[in-house]
Each structure stands twice: as C-alpha cells, then as structure tokens.
Amino acid sequence: MNKDLTVGNPQKVLWAFCLPLFGSVIFQQLYNLADSFVAGKFIGENALAAVGNSYEITLIFIAFAFGSNMGCSVIVSRFFGAKNFEKMKTAVTTSLIAAAAVCALLMLFGFVFGRPILAAINTPEEIMSDSVLYLDIYILGLPFLIFYNISNGIFSALGDSKTPFFFLAASSLSNIFVDILFVAVFHMGVAGVAWATFLCQGASCILAMYFVFRRMRSIPTREKAPVFSADMLKQISIVAVPSIFQQGFISVGNIIIQSVINGFGAGAIAGYAAGVKLNNLVITSFTTIGNGVSNYTSQNIGARKHERIGEGLKAGVKLVWFISIPVFLLYFFGGRAMLTFFIDRPTELAVSTGVIFLRILSPFYFIVSAKLIADAVLRGAGKMFRFMISAVLDLIIRVILAIVLAKTSLGGTGIWCAWPVGWCISTVLSFYFYRTSGLRAEKGKGTVPDNREVSAEEN
Numbered sequence: 001m002n003k004d005l006t007v008g009n010p011q012k013v014l015w016a017f018c019l020p021l022f023g024s025v026i027f028q029q030l031y032n033l034a035d036s037f038v039a040g041k042f043i044g045e046n047a048l049a050a051v052g053n054s055y056e057i058t059l060i061f062i063a064f065a066f067g068s069n070m071g072c073s074v075i076v077s078r079f080f081g082a083k084n085f086e087k088m089k090t091a092v093t094t095s096l097i098a099a100a101a102v103c104a105l106l107m108l109f110g111f112v113f114g115r116p117i118l119a120a121i122n123t124p125e126e127i128m129s130d131s132v133l134y135l136d137i138y139i140l141g142l143p144f145l146i147f148y149n150i151s152n153g154i155f156s157a158l159g160d161s162k163t164p165f166f167f168l169a170a171s172s173l174s175n176i177f178v179d180i181l182f183v184a185v186f187h188m189g190v191a192g193v194a195w196a197t198f199l200c201q202g203a204s205c206i207l208a209m210y211f212v213f214r215r216m217r218s219i220p221t222r223e224k225a226p227v228f229s230a231d232m233l234k235q236i237s238i239v240a241v242p243s244i245f246q247q248g249f250i251s252v253g254n255i256i257i258q259s260v261i262n263g264f265g266a267g268a269i270a271g272y273a274a275g276v277k278l279n280n281l282v283i284t285s286f287t288t289i290g291n292g293v294s295n296y297t298s299q300n301i302g303a304r305k306h307e308r309i310g311e312g313l314k315a316g317v318k319l320v321w322f323i324s325i326p327v328f329l330l331y332f333f334g335g336r337a338m339l340t341f342f343i344d345r346p347t348e349l350a351v352s353t354g355v356i357f358l359r360i361l362s363p364f365y366f367i368v369s370a371k372l373i374a375d376a377v378l379r380g381a382g383k384m385f386r387f388m389i390s391a392v393l394d395l396i397i398r399v400i401l402a403i404v405l406a407k408t409s410l411g412g413t414g415i416w417c418a419w420p421v422g423w424c425i426s427t428v429l430s431f432y433f434y435r436t437s438g439l440r441a442e443k444g445k446g447t448v449p450d451n452r453e454v455s456a457e458e459n
Helices: 010-043 045-081 085-120 125-140 142-157 162-185 189-218 230-262 266-302 306-340 348-380 384-406 412-435 451-458
Strands: none
Touching: 010 045, 010 162, 010 189, 010 266, 010 306, 045 085, 045 125, 045 142, 045 189, 045 230, 045 266, 045 348, 085 125, 085 142, 085 189, 085 230, 125 142, 125 189, 125 266, 142 162, 142 189, 142 266, 162 189, 230 266, 230 384, 230 412, 266 306, 266 348, 306 348, 348 384, 348 412, 384 412
16 A cells, blocks of 8 residues: 655654564565575575575675665655656656666576686685575576566655565565475585575565556556656666666675685684674665655655654654664674574584674664665665765775785684674764755755755765
8 A cells, every 4th residue: 555655644654664574574585584494404504505605796786676675666756756656656656667777687697607706705615605606696697686676666755565474474484495395305405595595586576566567557547658758867876876886886896805814714714604694784774764765755755845854863862772782782782693504513613703794783773774864864864975975984884994904813803893893983974964965955845846956965
C-alpha cells in the first residue's frame, strides 16, 4: 500500500515506515549469513574463507545495485510527493531500462576480471578455486540482484516498506533450507551455497517486479507516461552515480583491506569473514533505515514541506540509537559465541580475530549510525557533493590507517582500529554539512521537483 510520508507526526510516520525496512534488511543479510554458516559448518574453514573472500568482490556489484536503488527511489519519491504521477512512472521505466544496460556491462566485467582481481588481492591458493566458483555463479545472478534492488527502491519511494519485507522474509528463509539441502544432502560444496542464493534471489526478484508493474498500473494518470526520457535519466544519474561511487569506493577500500588481511593466513581470513558479516549486518541495517530517511526527505521536498526534514533527522537518529544498544551488548559480550556459530571446529586464530574485530567496532555503532542518517538527509535533498566528500574521507582514512597499522606490532588489531577513527572524523563532517546545507534554515520554503532543483542542491 502506498504511503504519503508528508503528513502526520514525523517520528511516528518515519518509524512506522523504517521498521519494516529494518526487518527487510535483516532477512536480506540472511542470504550472506546463511552462506557463511553453511560453508563454515558443513564444508569447512577454507570454504568459509573462500565465500568471505569473494564477498568483498561482490560488494562492487552491490554498490551498483544500491546506487540504482537510490537514484530511482529519491526521484520517484520526489514526484510521488508532488503528485506528478506521469513523471513518476517515467522515472520508474527509465530506471529499469538503464539498469538493464548497466547489468550487462557488469556481468561482462565480472566474468573477464573476476579471477585476476582475486589474484591481485593475494587470495591464498588453497581457496582460489572455490572463490572463483562462488563469484562466477554470483555474477550469473546479477540481474536478480539489481532489479530486485530497484523494485525495492520503488516500493520505498511510494511509502510502502511492507511489501519488500514479505518478499525478503520468504526468500531468505527459503535460502537457508536450500543452502543446507544443496550442501549437506547433495554435497555440492561451495557451488551449492552459490546456487541456492541464485535461485531464491531470482524468485524474489521476479515476484517483486510483477508487483511493481501491477502497482504502477493501479496509479491513475491523465495521459500515458513516456517509457524513457533522457532528461529523467539525467535526474536519476545525479543521485545514482554519486551513490554508486560512494559504495564503489567503499568496496574498493574493503578489497584493499582484504588484501592486507590475506597476508595473515586462512585462519585470520575466516575470522574476519565471520566478523565482517556480522558487522555488515549492522551497517547495512543503518544504511537501509537511512534509505527510508532519504525517501522521507525527498517526498517532503516534493510536497514543499521543508520544515519536516529536521524532525525526520532527529527521529532517524533516535531509531538507529535504539537499535545500536542491543547490538553493541550482543557483539561486545557475546561475539565469541556468535562467531563459533559460523565456523565448525574453529582455530583459535579465527575466533580471536573475529572477537577483537567486533569488540573494537561495536562501541562506535552509535557514532556511525548517526552519520548515516545525516548522509541520508543530504542524499534525499540531492546534496550529493557533500554526501560524497564525507563518505570518501571515511574510506581514505580507514584504508591508509589499515595499511600502516598492519605493519606495526599491533598486526591485525591495528587494521580494526582504522574503522572507528574514520567513522568519528566523517561523522563530524556529515553533521557540519547538514548544518550548513540550508535545510535547517529554510523552513516553510518550497522546492521545485525537477532536475534544475536537484542540480542546484548539489551546490
């Protein structure tokens, strides 16, 4: 059901909208968690290391899916808030056409350069073949990944966060059972883990796209909307391209950090693979709630209700802090038990690596979560230049510090210390950009939901 985010108490509206998004991302992350669990428990530590090693490469593709999601979602929500349904439908179909072209190029890139990239990040020989196999099957499923993310963005733009939740809940739970079936019963190894994700994500994507088109047909328009518009593609790209670069930079940075970790052996790789999956579950949850804040911001800009944006920021920060409390306690004090859940007969090196990683990062979830909400407001308002600077600075600090500290007596522990430093500095910058963006001072002023406004916001 479509939901207008421009009316009602901002905190109640935003929390009601974002909580199903939070549930959705939990189920979405079950795909990767299930892969790691099955690989570590039913195949072995090297299989877990191979899946985790390939996962850093897949983040490049996820960056494009995320950027496509945000580009479509922010623009669609802006026109939905303005009740301009003809342009809203054009934004949807233009996004889908552009995504098909991008997907074809990504698949070509993945098949050609997948193995060379794995070799470049110092993938140990004992996990190379499984890493390549997992990555190749993952690339086959890229259309499902990208089009599902776009459909999810469309639902969110319409204020509907429940439909994606139901799709993900069903497909993620199915993925767990198919993972176990393919690996424990059919003994397909790492390939079984990859094919299970392929099949379940494919089913989720097809269902989501069906309901997207059905939802579009149910929204009346005075005249037929154009299927493609170059001007609309430009508007979408203004938001999508910086979002892709932001996620892409993070992915490249993670690959560089992964190459440093690979020098510590398969045990450290396995411990990091399990720890980073748990960390990414939290960060992705905050990011997805941020996506909801972006949609909220964009709808209110489209409806010329600028005064609601600051209230949305406060409500978003309260929500992520509410989530951060139990996560911090669980990871800091129960990290060892959670890590052994992924690894069968784990080595002490693998467990200790993951435990230290989680204990260093988890206290700083309160800081990074607030940063992601501030970034989400900037993105929803189309202030992409400020958004990019904050994200890239965080990455640069983390990569440089990880490389430098890994060579000291701290070893792997030094790598993990780079995360909080980058988060703290970039959080200060994100809130500075918000306070100087004009979003707080322009109460009552409207904005025009077209490409001129989005471009102007970048300045």
